[in-house]
Amino acid sequence: xxxxxxxxxxxxxxxxxxxxxxxxxxxxxxxxxxxxxxxxxxxxxxxxxxxxxxxxxxxxxxxxxxxxxxxxxxxxxxxxxxxxxxxxxxxxxxxxxxxxxxxxxxxxxxxxxxxxxxxxxxxxxxxxxxxxxxxxxxxxxxxxxxxxxxxxxxxxxxxxxxxxxxxxxxxxxxxxxxxxxxxxxxxxxxxxxxxxxxxxxxxxxxxxxxxxxxxxxxxxxxxxxxxxxxxxxxxxxxxxxxxxxxxxxxxxxxxxxxxxxxxxxxxxxxxxxxxxxxxxxxxxxxxxxxxxxxxxxxxxxxxxxxxxxxxxxxxxxxxxxxxxxxxxxxxxxxxxxxxxxxxxxxxxxxxxxxxxxxxxxxxxxxxxxxxxxxxxxxxxxxxxxxxxxxxxxxxxxxxxxxxxxxxxxxxxxxxxxxxxxxxxxxxxxxxxxxxxxxxxxxxxxxxxxxxxxxxxxxxxxxxxxxxxxxxxxxxxxxxxxxxxxxxxxxxxxxxxxxxxxxxxxxxxxxxxxxxxxxxxxxxxxxxxxxxxxxxxxxxxxxxxxxxxxxxxxxxxxxxxxxxxxxxxxxxxxxxxxxxxxxxxxxxxxxxxxxxxxxxxxxxxxxxxxxxxxxxxxxxxxxxxxxxxxxxxxxxxxxxxxxxxxxxxxxxxxxxxxxxxxxxx
Numbered sequence: 001x002x003x004x005x006x007x008x009x010x011x012x013x014x015x016x017x018x019x020x021x022x023x024x025x026x027x028x029x030x031x032x033x034x035x036x037x038x039x040x041x042x043x044x045x046x047x048x049x050x051x052x053x054x055x056x057x058x059x060x061x062x063x064x065x066x067x068x069x070x071x072x073x074x075x076x077x078x079x080x081x082x083x084x085x086x087x088x089x090x091x092x093x094x095x096x097x098x099x100x101x102x103x104x105x106x107x108x109x110x111x112x113x114x115x116x117x118x119x120x121x122x123x124x125x126x127x128x129x130x131x132x133x134x135x136x137x138x139x140x141x142x143x144x145x146x147x148x149x150x151x152x153x154x155x156x157x158x159x160x161x162x163x164x165x166x167x168x169x170x171x172x173x174x175x176x177x178x179x180x181x182x183x184x185x186x187x188x189x190x191x192x193x194x195x196x197x198x199x200x201x202x203x204x205x206x207x208x209x210x211x212x213x214x215x216x217x218x219x220x221x222x223x224x225x226x227x228x229x230x231x232x233x234x235x236x237x238x239x240x241x242x243x244x245x246x247x248x249x250x251x252x253x254x255x256x257x258x259x260x261x262x263x264x265x266x267x268x269x270x271x272x273x274x275x276x277x278x279x280x281x282x283x284x285x286x287x288x289x290x291x292x293x294x295x296x297x298x299x300x301x302x303x304x305x306x307x308x309x310x311x312x313x314x315x316x317x318x319x320x321x322x323x324x325x326x327x328x329x330x331x332x333x334x335x336x337x338x339x340x341x342x343x344x345x346x347x348x349x350x351x352x353x354x355x356x357x358x359x360x361x362x363x364x365x366x367x368x369x370x371x372x373x374x375x376x377x378x379x380x381x382x383x384x385x386x387x388x389x390x391x392x393x394x395x396x397x398x399x400x401x402x403x404x405x406x407x408x409x410x411x412x413x414x415x416x417x418x419x420x421x422x423x424x425x426x427x428x429x430x431x432x433x434x435x436x437x438x439x440x441x442x443x444x445x446x447x448x449x450x451x452x453x454x455x456x457x458x459x460x461x462x463x464x465x466x467x468x469x470x471x472x473x474x475x476x477x478x479x480x481x482x483x484x485x486x487x488x489x490x491x492x493x494x495x496x497x498x499x500x501x502x503x504x505x506x507x508x509x510x511x512x513x514x515x516x517x518x519x520x521x522x523x524x525x526x527x528x529x530x531x532x533x534x535x536x537x538x539x540x541x542x543x544x545x546x547x548x549x550x551x552x553x554x555x556x557x558x559x560x561x562x563x564x565x566x567x568x569x570x571x572x573x574x575x576x577x578x579x580x581x582x583x584x585x586x587x588x589x590x591x592x593x594x595x596x597x598x599x600x601x602x603x604x605x606x607x608x609x610x611x612x613x614x615x616x617x618x619x620x621x622x623x624x625x626x627x628x629x630x631x632x633x634x635x636x637x638x639x640x641x642x643x644x645x646x647x648x649x650x651x652x653x654x655x656x657x658x659x660x661x662x663x664x
Contacts, residue, residue, distance in 0.1 A: 031652055032326055032345060033294060033396075036273045036303040038172075038243075040087055041314030044068040051316040053078035057226075057271065057303060059172045062086040065165045066104040072167050083169040083226060086162050088154070090173040090213060090229065091180075095132040105161045112157070116143060117150045119180075122187045122196040129183045138209040139202070141191040151213035155220035163221050170226025170240070171217060178207045178232040207234060214238050228271055236262040241271035241303070245310075247293060249279065252354040253339060259300045260333065273303035280309040284317045287375040288393050294321055295394020298350035299343045301329045320372030320379055324348060324396045325428075325650025336361065340389075347650060348398045353389040360388045366400035368429050381429050398428060406433050406658065407455070409594065409647045410445045410490045413438040415660040417645065422598050422605075422620050424631025427656060437468075443508070445490050450500045450520060458503060460488035465505065467520050477522030479505055486511060486538070493543035493552045495571035496525065502571075504554055506530065506539035513539045515556060517571065528573035530556040537561035537590060540643075543571075544595030544604040546623030553623070557582070557591035560612050564591035568623070580625040582608040589614035589641065596646030596655035607657060609642030616642050618657065635661035 036057040039048075044064060052058050053075050064072060065086070075082060093110055100107035118126050119137035127135040136150045143149075158171060180188065181199045190197045190205055197205075214235055218227060229235050230243040242262050247255055263272050276293025278286055290306045297304035307315040327346030334342045339354035342361070349367065353359045363385050372379030378395070389395050406417070411433055418430040435457075438444045442461035449456040454470035463484040467475040478484070486509035495502045495517055502525060506515045513531040518524050530539050538559030543552050553576050554569045564587050567579035582591045589611030597604045598620065605628070606621040615638055619630040636642055636659055645658040 032301070032328055033298060033322055033324060034301075034303045035322060036271070036305045037316070038275065038305055038307065038313040039316075044071040046071070048316065049074035050078055051318070053082055054318065054322075055082065057083045057085060057273075059085045059087055059228075062088055062105045062162050063100060065162065065167050066101065069165070069167065076167075084167060085170045085172045085226060085228060086158075086168045087172045087174060088158060088162070089133075090154070090176040090210065091136050091138055091150075092130075092133045092175050093136060095134070108161055109157060112153075113150075114145050116145045116192065117153070120189050120192060121185075122189045122194065124189075124194070127184045127188055135180065135184055135188075137190065137192075138213050139190040139205040140209045140212070141197070141201075141205045142209065143192055149209075151209050152216055154213060155216035155218075158217055159220040163225070168225075170228070171221065172243075173214065173217065173227060173229045173239075174231070176210055176214065176229035176231050176235055176239075178210065178234040179203050180206050211235060211238065226269065226271060228273065233258055233262045236272070237265040237267070240266055240269055241273055242266075243273050243275060244302075245275045245277075246279075247274045247276055248296065248354065252296075256296060256300065256341075256354070259302055263300065263302060271303055272300075273297075273305060274300070275305040275307070277305075277307050277309040277312070280311050282308055282312070284308075284315070285374070287319070287378065288390070290319055291321065291378075291394040291396075292352065292354075292392055293394075294319075295350050295352035295396065296341075296354075298326075298329075298345070298394075298396065299333050299341045299352050301333075301343065320370055320374050321396050323427075324370055325398065325652060326350070326396065327651055345399075348396060350394065350396050351387065351389055352394040354392060356391050358388050358390045360386060362386050363397070367397040368400050369395075369397060371426055371428050373425075381426075383429060400431075406645065406647045406649065407446045409596070409645045409655075409658075410443050411645045411647075411658070412643075412660060413442050413444050413459070414440045417658040418633065418635050418661050419649070420618070420631070420633060420657045420659060422629045422657065424618070424629075424633065426634070430635070430661070443487060443490050445492055447492060447501075449492050449503075458490055458492065460490055460505070462486075463488065465490070465503070465522065467503075467522075469520065475521050477518075479516050479518065479522065479524075480507055480511065480514070484511060489539060489541050491541055491543045491554075493571075495543075495552060504541055504543050506541050506556065508540060508559065509538045510536060511538055512536055513556070513558075515539060515541060515554070515569075515573070517573075526571070526573050528569070530567055530569075531558060531562065531565070535562055540590075540592045542593045542595040542606075546595065546604050546606060548603045555593045555595060555606060557593040557608065558611075559590045561588055562590045563587060564589065564608070564611065564614075566591060566593060566606070566608060566625075577624070582619055582621070583610055583614065583617065587611075587614050592641065592643045594644040594646045594657075596648075597653075598646065598655050598657065600652070600654040607644045607646060609644045609659070612641035613638055614641070616640075618642055618644060618659070633659045633661070635659075 035055045037055040038059045097106040097110040119135045187196045228241040229239045274297040326348030331344040342351040370379040371381030419427045439461045442459045444459035457468040489506045489508040491504040517526040540557040564583040568576040592609040594607045616636040620628045646655040
């Protein structure tokens with residue numbers, strides 16, 4: 001593959017930009033799609049850390065640890081799982097480095113390189129390919145200076161001047177050539193004796209020296225750090241990854257085969273990456289090209305980057321496909337026909353068509369197109385069993401059968417659930433949730449309630465609660481007596497620090513507001529009236545840890561006829577932080593409550609929905625009653641009310657907001 005110029009153009013801008021004399025101060029989980037960003041520009045703007053935190057791996061120039069240390073740390077604070085790699089050239093030094101701040105790693109590096117570390121031409125002039133960048137001598141023929149050569153010097157430098165900051169999770173080694181004559185010509189003097197070596201000798205000794213250099217870097221920074229090299233798959237067995245830049249500009253079949261071969265050689269963690277780019281055109285809306293590269297990366301199971309190219313590796317372009325909830329690969333690549341490939345994922349499939357004509361693919365089951373806003377003609381959310389993939393394009397689909405699993409939250413059996421994020425964006429098609437072992441319309445909750453590693457089931461129907469623990473007989477009880485035949489709100493959680501969870505239940509209809517905490521056989525541990533003796537509109541409830549102290553709180557919402565009043569209690573029924581009106585205090589439709597972490601910050605959020613008779617709306621609050629977001633859900637009427645259900649249906653560690661509504 002053509003060598004990266006991340007390097008030269010960006011470094012020149014970085015080193016010649018005007019900065020103050022002191023350092024400026026200011027979401028990745030490696031689930032597929034696995035994303036890497038080559039953010040090799042001269043500036044990290046104040047808004048960039050929040051954007052960059054969405055990637056799994058981010059490559060930044062080594063000088064950014066001096067220029068913008070706080071903004072680098074902010075990326076980590078937002079997403080502690082992101083891996084940050086420092087850009088270092090394995091075989092060149094840009095002239096611009098010499099003009100950097102004396103305290104920056106690039107300037108320190110330039111100042112310590114003796115002339116004898118350069119690989120000259122036979123004429124004695126420094127070898128250069130890109131203007132303003134000079135080739136360093138990684139060859140095993142290179143003479144030593146003070147007992148050091150370039151290949152032995154750079155590893156300890158990286159350790160002492162870059163990794164010692166504690167900011168980096170690894171190194172990106174650009175320009176790790178295995179064939180230097182291809183770019184620099186045949187007149188290279190590897191042993192610096194004033195005569196050109198033969199091309200075969202130049203390349204073989206450079207290649208062997210580069211292997212030593214990479215191994216020296218590994219020994220210097222440790223086995224737990226990541227190394228990605230650019231320019232040659234020859235080092236794929238000693239690097240965690242190789243960058244395939246400009247894919248598939250110079251063809252598909254050969255580099256795609258090499259990518260898969262390289263991934264087989266990489267030591268863990270395998271981070272070989274594909275960069276597809278717009279060849280220095282500012283066209284982020286080239287969705288077809290983006291999909292072509294992304295689908296190729298998904299079929300290969302590599303990391304993926306899409307940006308503007310070698311003079312534009314400094315973009316935060318984000319796409320609907322990046323959020324496709326497909327999980328991890330669960331099969332090897334499947335060659336459907338020449339240059340048409342697919343790969344199954346836990347919750348989806350990726351297909352790439354590298355041919356010059358559209359291909360129709362019959363799918364193994366029912367799949368769902370993504371529902372997106374950027375390219376709605378492609379991502380229209382339709383349900384399909386066949387898909388036409390245009391020429392030189394790709395597609396990412398969600399496995400439909402995987403979309404109907406709802407755990408950890410109470411939901412009416414048989415409900416049609418629509419899927420939203422916290423801003424009201426529909427994430428995918430709605431689906432029916434249906435269990436044959438639960439009566440239709442009954443509220444059910446599936447989770448490991450006794451904490452033995454197996455899923456249990458609790459459901460309430462016509463005033464009766466059934467507890468079905470794995471491997472045990474059903475336990476049935478009527479918490480509000482034989483005369484109560486209405487609906488019951490159900491939640492489950494830890495309230496007393498013993499191993500099994502407890503049930504939290506309340507009448508969800510024309511009855512008193514009595515909340516009960518029971519064991520799994522119906523024995524009452526605690527009870528209290530959430531809204532006094534006079535209110536008989538029922539209660540919705542939820543349990544969770546909204547302030548991050550590892551203690552659960554119970555939130556209640558009034559049923560029909562009450563103002564939309566939310567109250568919070570400790571698990572023993574004592575008032576925790578009082579209450580507030582989730583919507584207008586003059587409304588009399590009540591409010592539905594749910595608790596769960598919807599933004600992945602480790603702290604659970606309070607999501608409320610308007611009651612029956614009020615205009616449909618959803619609001620997201622924190623545990624202190626501060627409003628974070630709100631939206632009007634589609635497909636829900638005032639006569640239905642809004643009953644939020646929070647569950648992680650795509651396995652990304654964040655709960656989606658599911659709203660029962662109309663299927664048509």
